Amino acid sequence: MPQLKIPTPLRPYASGESTLTLEGETVAEILEAMVDLHPQLRKHLFSETGQLRPFVNLFLGEENINQLEGLQTPLEEGDTLLIIPSIAGG
Amino acid sequence: MLPELTHEEIHRYSRHLLIPDVGLEGQRKLKAASVLIVGTGGLGSPIALYLAAAGVGRIGLVDYDVVDFSNLQRQIVHGESRLGDLKVESARDRLLDLNPEIQVDIYNEFLTSDNAFEIAEPYDIIVDGTDNFPTRYLINDLCVLTGKANVYGSIYRFDGQASVFDARVGPCYRCLFPEPPPPGLVPSCAEGGVLGVLPGTIGSIQATETLKLILGIGEPLIGRLLLYDALDLSFQSVKLHKNPDCKVCGEHPEVTELIDYEDFCGMPARDHEEGSAGAKWDITAVELADRLKAGEKLRLIDVREPHELEISHLEGAELIPLGEFASHLSELDSAEEIVVFCKVGTRSTRALEILASAGFKKVKNLKGGINAWAINVDPSLPIY
Numbered sequence: 001m002p003q004l005k006i007p008t009p010l011r012p013y014a015s016g017e018s019t020l021t022l023e024g025e026t027v028a029e030i031l032e033a034m035v036d037l038h039p040q041l042r043k044h045l046f047s048e049t050g051q052l053r054p055f056v057n058l059f060l061g062e063e064n065i066n067q068l069e070g071l072q073t074p075l076e077e078g079d080t081l082l083i084i085p086s087i088a089g090g
Numbered sequence: 091m092l093p094e095l096t097h098e099e100i101h102r103y104s105r106h107l108l109i110p111d112v113g114l115e116g117q118r119k120l121k122a123a124s125v126l127i128v129g130t131g132g133l134g135s136p137i138a139l140y141l142a143a144a145g146v147g148r149i150g151l152v153d154y155d156v157v158d159f160s161n162l163q164r165q166i167v168h169g170e171s172r173l174g175d176l177k178v179e180s181a182r183d184r185l186l187d188l189n190p191e192i193q194v195d196i197y198n199e200f201l202t203s204d205n206a207f208e209i210a211e212p213y214d215i216i217v218d219g220t221d222n223f224p225t226r227y228l229i230n231d232l233c234v235l236t237g238k239a240n241v242y243g244s245i246y247r248f249d250g251q252a253s254v255f256d257a258r259v260g261p262c263y264r265c266l267f268p269e270p271p272p273p274g275l276v277p278s279c280a281e282g283g284v285l286g287v288l289p290g291t292i293g294s295i296q297a298t299e300t301l302k303l304i305l306g307i308g309e310p311l312i313g314r315l316l317l318y319d320a321l322d323l324s325f326q327s328v329k330l331h332k333n334p335d336c337k338v339c340g341e342h343p344e345v346t347e348l349i350d351y352e353d354f355c356g357m358p359a360r361d362h363e364e365g366s367a368g369a370k371w372d373i374t375a376v377e378l379a380d381r382l383k384a385g386e387k388l389r390l391i392d393v394r395e396p397h398e399l400e401i402s403h404l405e406g407a408e409l410i411p412l413g414e415f416a417s418h419l420s421e422l423d424s425a426e427e428i429v430v431f432c433k434v435g436t437r438s439t440r441a442l443e444i445l446a447s448a449g450f451k452k453v454k455n456l457k458g459g460i461n462a463w464a465i466n467v468d469p470s471l472p473i474y
Contacts, residue, residue: 007249008247008248008249009246009271009275009276009277012411012412012413012414040413040416040417044272044275053269053271053272054267054268054269055267055268055269055270055271057266057267059328062327062328062329063328063329064328064329064330064331067329067331082326082328084315084317084328085271085276086223086267086270086271086276087244087245087246087251087276088220088221088222088223088226088246088278089132089221089244089278089282089284090129090131090132090133090134090218090220090221090244090245090289
């Protein structure tokens with residue numbers, strides 16, 4: 001099953017977990033599985049209309065999923081999807 | 091015409107001169123270069139120290155703050171003897187002690203849309219060592235509008251990011267992050283903490299990138315975002331692409347001058363001010379102490395993380411960490427009077443917003459958090 005890496009600032013909303021192994025064949029499906037498991041993540045990652053918020057970047061390998069097939073990007077066994085957060089500390 | 095090096099400088103920079111990629115000409119490029127470093131904190135410390143040591147001829151430092159005890163865990167340009175002094179003065183003195191051959195300009199002010207063009211004007215490269223979203227967007231837009239490279243670094247707890255945003259040849263910060271996260275989602279280092287050495291790693295990468303840009307060597311981090319995880323000790327880089335719809339560097343830019351960045355981000359640019367929910371919702375530590383002493387029944391909710399209780403706690407307070415707050419609303423009674431608090435009042439302001447939007451009316455935010463209580467009510471508690 002594909003894995004999803006949860007960035008540190010979002011871990012409090014995912015019971016502190018850093019990596020989730022989730023069922024799903026596309027990015028959209030794996031995100032749906034993620035919010036089913038950790039409902040608090042929904043409002044942080046998605047707008048009221050269900051769109052991914054613009055500060056959320058998803059990468060598969062080195063590529064932003066927007067350069068692939070967006071939320072419909074297929075995922076394979078062993079793929080790791082990365083959520084890259086905006087952080088501002090200095 | 092590049093400036094010549096004196097014999098003393100040749101001696102000082104001998105280890106650079108031995109590298110063929112730097113050599114005498116490279117060192118003269120460094121001497122001719124000018125770099126503005128915004129922030130003289132965790133990131134700004136190693137950036138400024140290494141650039142000064144490397145012989146960057148003119149370094150500008152921007153910071154409005156003074157050296158605080160809690161800075162010394164990571165802000166290595168400052169020392170205990172400079173507590174309470176202006177950060178820019180403390181840093182300048184340290185840099186000139188390290189290398190009196192260079193020029194250090196100081197700007198003891200807050201970088202704003204009003205002063206940014208003037209402050210940045212004399213410098214070739216801007217390095218972002220700030221600690222907040224509004225100033226990061228300001229620096230990005232400033233660099234896009236003036237055609238300068240923005241050497242970016244950012245840290246949180248054990249995580250770091252670095253990149254070089256140069257809209258002339260690659261993506262900008264807004265191409266990656268068109269909008270900031272909603273206020274409160276991403277805690278600042280003042281709220282969430284940071285490993286002291288983390289800014290050393292990321293700041294050193296920013297200093298490296300700055301030197302490479304000046305020397306024109308290697309592959310800069312343009313079009314790449316470097317991600318560092320200190321716990322796994324892993325570096326990973328991902329590709330960044332220019333966003334044709336970017337509001338500042340895209341094909342049809344909407345942002346053509348500097349805007350109000352605090353308004354754009356919905357948060358203040360100073361990250362460690364006392365968290366306030368506004369006069370209507372705030373209660374001061376002294377007021378709270380008086381009301382408790384008078385025997386009033388108030389329900390105290392501590393929204394910090396469990397490990398923070400060991401540092402300090404208030405008698406009778408219940409712990410509901412902010413991350414779990416929304417799912418515990420059913421345990422609270424809107425008929426009761428509730429006071430929420432955290433370390434400085436930032437997280438509790440978020441908790442108060444959750445309560446207010448759920449219809450709770452009798453709720454207050456402890457202004458300045460438990461640290462304000464330690465200062466004004468119970469000096470036996472530590473301040474952290």
